[in-house]
Amino acid sequence: QVQLVESGGGLVQPGGSLRLSCAASGSIFSINVMGWYRHTPGKQRELVATISSGGRTNYVDSVKGRFSISRDNAKNTVYLQMNSLKPEDTAVYLCHADEVVASQGKNYYRDFDIWGQGTLVTVSS
Numbered sequence: 001q002v003q004l005v006e007s008g009g010g011l012v013q014p015g016g017s018l019r020l021s022c023a024a025s026g027s028i029f030s031i032n033v034m035g036w037y038r039h040t041p042g043k044q045r046e047l048v049a050t051i052s053s054g055g056r057t058n059y060v061d062s063v064k065g066r067f068s069i070s071r072d073n074a075k076n077t078v079y080l081q082m083n084s085l086k087p088e089d090t091a092v093y094l095c096h097a098d099e100v101v102a103s104q105g106k107n108y109y110r111d112f113d114i115w116g117q118g119t120l121v122t123v124s125s
Contacts, residue, residue, distance in 0.1 A: 001026065001111070002024055002025065002026040002028060002097070002100045002102050002111045002114055003024070003025045003026065003114075003116075004022050004023070004024050004025075004095045004096075004097060004114055004115065004116035005022065005023050005025065005116060005117070006020060006021065006022045006093065006094070006095050006116045006117065006118060006119040007020070007021050007022075007023075007119060008020040008021050008119060009093060009119030009120045009121045010120075010121070010122070011122045011124065012085055012121070012122070012123055013123070013124070013125050014085060014086060014087060014123055014124075014125055015084060015085065016085050016123070017081070017082060017083045017084075017085065018082045018085065018121060019079060019080070019081050019082070020036065020079065020080040020082070020093055020095075020119060020121075021077060021078075021079050022034070022036075022077065022078045022079075022080075022095030022116055023075065023076060023077045024076040024077070024097060024100065024114075025076075026100075026102050027102050027103040027104065028076050028100060028101070028102045029101040029102060029103060029108060030053065030100070030101045031053065031073075031076060031097050031099070031100050031101075032052070032053055032097070032098050032099040032100075033050050033051070033052050033053070033097070033098045033099070034050065034051055034071055034078040034095070034096065034097050034098075035047065035048070035049060035050035035051065035069075035078075035095075035096045035097075035098075036048040036049050036050075036069065036078070036080045036093055036094070036095060036096070037093070037094045037096055038089075038091035038092065038093045038094070038121075039091055039092045039094065039118070040090065040091045040092075045094070046060060046091075047060055048060055048063055048067065048080070048093070049063065049067055049069040049080060050069070051069045051070065051071050051078060053073065055071075057069055062088075063082075063089075066082065066083050066084045066085075067080060067081065067082050067083070068080070068081040068083075069081075078095060080093070082121070085121075085123045086123060087123050087124060088123075089121065089123050090121060090122050090123050090124070091120075091121060092118040092119070092120050092121075093118060093119050093120075093121055094115055094116055094117075094118045095115070095116035096113075096114065096115055096116070097114045098112065098113060099111075099112055100112075100114060
């Protein structure tokens with residue numbers, strides 16, 4: 001079964017930078033849209049950025065110009081470069097894949113709406 005594993009979270013001062021990574025494991029043939037969401041207690045989960053298999057990107061307004069999403073299809077990995085971090089960026093960041101085609105033996109199957117376990121980003125002085 002396909003799994004997403006995030007890394008790269010941590011504590012950073014305001015104005016600092018972090019780079020998150022999310023690697024998909026399994027015998028993967030293709031992944032459609034990958035993205036990053038964030039969740040803060042008491043708030044709804046928020047879309048941060050997405051990137052299609054062809055490289056088309058989309059960002060929430062609050063991170064435009066500061067965050068950059070990219071992906072390495074050969075490594076089945078998506079990245080989120082976060083610059084000029086603000087305290088309000090503090091959250092658990094979750095990786096998401098909307099549709100994955102993978103193989104199991106001689107068969108291919110599709111898996112949908114896959115989430116990683118999340119990585120905590122804390123922006124504080």
